[in-house]
Amino acid sequence: MSMGVFWFRRDLRLADNPLLAKAANECDRLLPLYIDDPGEGTEWAEGAASRWWLQHSLASLNRELNRRGTRLSVRRGRPSEVLPKLVQTLGAERVYWNCRYEPQALVAERNTLAALRLLGCRGESGRASLLTIPESSGKPDGTPYRVFTAFWRARQRAGLDLDVRPAPARLPPPPHLPDEVIDLPLPGQWSDKFSAHWEPGERPAERRLQQFIEDGLGVYPGCRDFPARAGTSRLSPHLHFGEIGPRQIVAAVQAWAAESGQESAAESFLRQLGWREFAHHLLYHFPETPNRPLDLRFERFRWASDYGKSLTAWRRAETGFPIIDAGLRELWETGWMHNRVRLITASFLTKNLLVPWQEGAHWFWDTLLDADLANNTLGWQWVAGCGADAAPWFRIFNPVVQAERFDPQGDYVRRWLPALRRLEGKKAHQPWKSDCSRTNYPPPMVDLKTTRERALLRFRKLPKRGTRN
Numbered sequence: 232m233s234m235g236v237f238w239f240r241r242d243l244r245l246a247d248n249p250l251l252a253k254a255a256n257e258c259d260r261l262l263p264l265y266i267d268d269p270g271e272g273t274e275w276a277e278g279a280a281s282r283w284w285l286q287h288s289l290a291s292l293n294r295e296l297n298r299r300g301t302r303l304s305v306r307r308g309r310p311s312e313v314l315p316k317l318v319q320t321l322g323a324e325r326v327y328w329n330c331r332y333e334p335q336a337l338v339a340e341r342n343t344l345a346a347l348r349l350l351g352c353r354g355e356s357g358r359a360s361l362l363t364i365p366e367s368s369g370k371p372d373g374t375p376y377r378v379f380t381a382f383w384r385a386r387q388r389a390g391l392d393l394d395v396r397p398a399p400a401r402l403p404p405p406p407h408l409p410d411e412v413i414d415l416p417l418p419g420q421w422s423d424k425f426s427a428h429w430e431p432g433e434r435p436a437e438r439r440l441q442q443f444i445e446d447g448l449g450v451y452p453g454c455r456d457f458p459a460r461a462g463t464s465r466l467s468p469h470l471h472f473g474e475i476g477p478r479q480i481v482a483a484v485q486a487w488a489a490e491s492g493q494e495s496a497a498e499s500f501l502r503q504l505g506w507r508e509f510a511h512h513l514l515y516h517f518p519e520t521p522n523r524p525l526d527l528r529f530e531r532f533r534w535a536s537d538y539g540k541s542l543t544a545w546r547r548a549e550t551g552f553p554i555i556d557a558g559l560r561e562l563w564e565t566g567w568m569h570n571r572v573r574l575i576t577a578s579f580l581t582k583n584l585l586v587p588w589q590e591g592a593h594w595f596w597d598t599l600l601d602a603d604l605a606n607n608t609l610g611w612q613w614v615a616g617c618g619a620d621a622a623p624w625f626r627i628f629n630p631v632v633q634a635e636r637f638d639p640q641g642d643y644v645r646r647w648l649p650a651l652r653r654l655e656g657k658k659a660h661q662p663w664k665s666d667c668s669r670t671n672y673p674p675p676m677v678d679l680k681t682t683r684e685r686a687l688l689r690f691r692k693l694p695k696r697g698t699r700n
């Protein structure tokens with residue numbers, strides 16, 4: 232009788248999980264396992280919102296496993312300690328898992344592999360979370376890409392692996408183990424309201440993809456920047472936790488494009504998945520970037536010295552700029568923020584308020600359901616101007632101009648800011664021009680023109696060229 236363990240990580244699904252299918256073929260008994268590793272990320276351990284998602288996602292995965300005659304075991308501890316103990320208790324010969332590419336996760340994986348080897352147990356890893364392989368997705372000269380378009384073009388030329396497999400109909404029964412069910416700690420009542428907006432799990436992820444393909448994909452290029460509309464897929468938390476894989480999405484989108492002839496809508500959407508690949512590519516090759524700028528000149532950048540109050544006003548959605556406050560309210564209420572608004576809120580924090588981008592990245596990390604170390608790092612560094620962007624610092628988004636362009640009727644800001652409900656149309660974007668005192672909404676916390684000039688002045692003081700060293 233061959234005994235194995237399948238260690239679920241950020242691949243919380245049964246379909247398009249080739250290694251799970253392999254494990255099911257090779258083992259007579261298989262333990263499906265999730266390890267809650269409190270030490271995994273230290274500073275970047277899952278944030279509060281992510282833990283809400285994870286808890287529900289594991290419950291959903293367990294239901295799927297039950298349907299196939301098995302169940303999920305959840306343990307807590309370091310994988311390099313938990314797994315060897317289990318292997319010894321069970322007499323398991325193999326442990327299977329899919330790779331993660333965050334720096335701490337890579338260390339955990341290396342340590343686990345070494346510990347298993349000492350026991351003579353085979354550890355086998357596969358890939359399920361990306362279309363590309365970060366280890367081997369560099370330029371022909373071996374160095375990593377720093378420019379998105381070159382990266383994505385090369386990846387598309389090389390061809391993407393789109394072999395999608397269905398979920399196994401049955402899985403081998405689990406071994407007999409003394410029950411050690413642990414509940415993950417939930418982040419308190421704040422997260423209760425997320426269930427009004429989201430349903431974690433593999434089936435909900437597939438439904439969301441289907442619905443987006445039917446209703447949203449054809450109009451994606453024209454709608455994706457307008458936060459009042461449901462114009463994007465909202466697949467990000469599902470993708471982050473691996474409830475759906477990028478191969479499944481690409482295959483479904485390409486099939487739709489072939490049938491509908493709408494190649495350019497499909498291309499525009501797939502390009503966003505390309506950004507996700509690029510973010511992981513950068514994080515793999517520059518593992519220090521969650522804390523340090525990719526462009527090292529920015530280590531000498533003069534951020535505001537005393538920014539505590541500004542940061543608090545931003546976090547509390549009390550900046551006095553409706554599009555920014557609406558975005559931060561959306562985040563607090565739903566655990567998600569529209570991409571266009573992420574850009575505007577991040578630009579305001581780093582450029583108008585001169586708060587270091589790492590502060591914003593930490594806030595997003597704690598409050599986003601899709602908090603993802605690669606995507607969040609890329610997003611913040613791109614906006615702050617210290618990441619992979621060719622003309623970075625000059626891009627300072629004016630929140631009023633952006634709001635009038637991307638929320639032309641003011642619907643988005645009125646949805647999240649009840650104080651502005653009486654201001655019609657575009658007027659909601661500049662309440663200080665109407666009678667602001669009667670709206671119970673704060674006045675703008677800074678002058679946009681002066682703070683923009685201050686930011687540009689500080690940028691000009693940076694050494695001119697060269698990104699790293």
Ligand SMILES: Cc1cc2nc3c(=O)[nH]c(=O)nc-3n(C[C@H](O)[C@H](O)[C@H](O)COP(=O)(O)OP(=O)(O)OC[C@H]3O[C@@H](n4cnc5c(N)ncnc54)[C@H](O)[C@@H]3O)c2cc1C
Nearest residue numbers: 463464465466467503506507570573601602603606607610
């Ligand atoms: C400051 C900032 C922080 C961000 N933090 C995160 C984060 O923690 N987690 C996260 O998943 N995304 C992050 N993003 C990227 C982007 O905002 C979200 O992926 C997107 O809003 C998710 O909504 P969607 O699924 O409807 O996107 P869609 O437009 O439907 O895109 C489909 C998928 O492509 C990927 N994607 C889209 N845009 C980007 C992008 N710019 N970079 C990388 N991947 C992208 C996502 O996985 C997304 O689910 C951040 C962006 C900024 C500007």
